[in-house]
Amino acid sequence: MxxxxxxxxxxxxxxxxxxxxxxxxxxxxxxxxxxxxxxxxxxxxxxxxxxxxxxxxxxxxxxxxxxxxxxxxxxxxxxKNLVPAHGSAERYKLLEWLNYITTELHKNLGPQFAPVLADDAKAFFKDRAMGKFKYLETQLGDRDYLMGKQFSVADGYLFTMIMWATDRLGFDFSGLPNLLAYKARVAARPKxxxxxxxxxxxxxx
Known part of the structure; x- marks a missing residue:
């Protein structure tokens, strides 16, 4: 592979x-x-x-x-339980999260790396992405991971997007304690x- x-x-x-x-x-x-x-x-x-x-x-x-x-x-x-079983309600929830991350986060964060994009356009995409992160803040609550206690492949994807936002694009997550704790939790995993x-x-x- x-x-x-x-x-x-x-x-x-x-x-x-x-x-x-x-x-x-x-x-x-x-x-x-x-x-x-x-x-x-x-x-x-x-x-x-x-x-x-x-x-x-x-x-x-x-x-x-x-x-x-x-x-x-x-x-x-x-x-390894990185995804729920095919056909289960939990599998469709995982699909929902993967789709949310790819369409609502990834596609709003990506343009902000384009050097030709005007600052006002980047601000527009940043504002949109921040709104999506605020939604995730409410959904995480006291859960360890997106699917609850179990780490899934959706968490690796969300973690990557959070790294983009905080480490490379300068997003301020100080008002998003659940997401900050989540980032630290995923980052601490040995793999x-x-x-x-x-x-x-x-x-x-």
């Missing part, structure tokens, strides 16, 4: 999922601007979308959308620490 990634990009979510699942994989770094792999190969020949994450589950079997990838990873290790170190986002001890 190969994970095509860029450090700190949304590919961090399936990277966390792979480590939590305990599945063997190879990391392949992508230069998203140049659309090149570390060896100079054309990334567009791997994924014509030119985006990460992309996971090659088997030769010729490439999957490219994060919310789908993390479910496929989790379904390979059902005993999350390992993913951050492997991507060069956290210095090795």
């Amino acid at each position: 190969k994970l095509y990634y860029s450090p700190g990009a949304c590919s961090l979510s399936p990277h966390i999922a792979l480590l939590e699942a305990g599945l063997p994989y190879d990391l392949v770094k992508v230069d998203l601007r140049a659309k090149k792999l570390e060896n100079g190969d054309d990334f567009l020949k791997v994924n014509p979308k030119g985006q990460v994450p992309a996971v090659e589950f088997a030769p010729g079997h490439l999957v490219t959308e994060g919310p789908v990838i993390v479910q496929m990873i989790a379904d390979k290790v059902a005993d 999350v620490q390992e993913a951050l170190k492997k991507e060069g986002l956290l210095k090795a001890a």
Whole structure:
């Protein structure tokens, strides 16, 4: 299995999922601007979308959308309970969370990294994203994770988006104590620490 990634990009979510699942994989770094792999190969020949994450589950079997990838990873290790069972009410709740994160957070945060976007446009997207985070603050309450006590692949995705907001985009979460506690809780997980170190986002001890 190969994970095509860029450090700190949304590919961090399936990277966390792979480590939590305990599945063997190879990391392949992508230069998203140049659309090149570390060896100079054309990334567009791997994924014509030119985006990460992309996971090659088997030769010729490439999957490219994060919310789908993390479910496929989790379904390979059902005993790890990274996703609820197919057809259960809890599984549909997980799907609801994955869709919320990808459409309401990811798509409002992403444009803020664009250097050509005007400041007022970035402020618009930031305000919209902050409203979504405030909703999450109310939904988390005293829960450890999105699905309750059990860590799921949705948490790896939300954690990545929170990192974008607080560490890279300067969001002020001082009024969102549940989200701050959640971020710290997920960050403390050994496999999350390992993913951050492997991507060069956290210095090795």
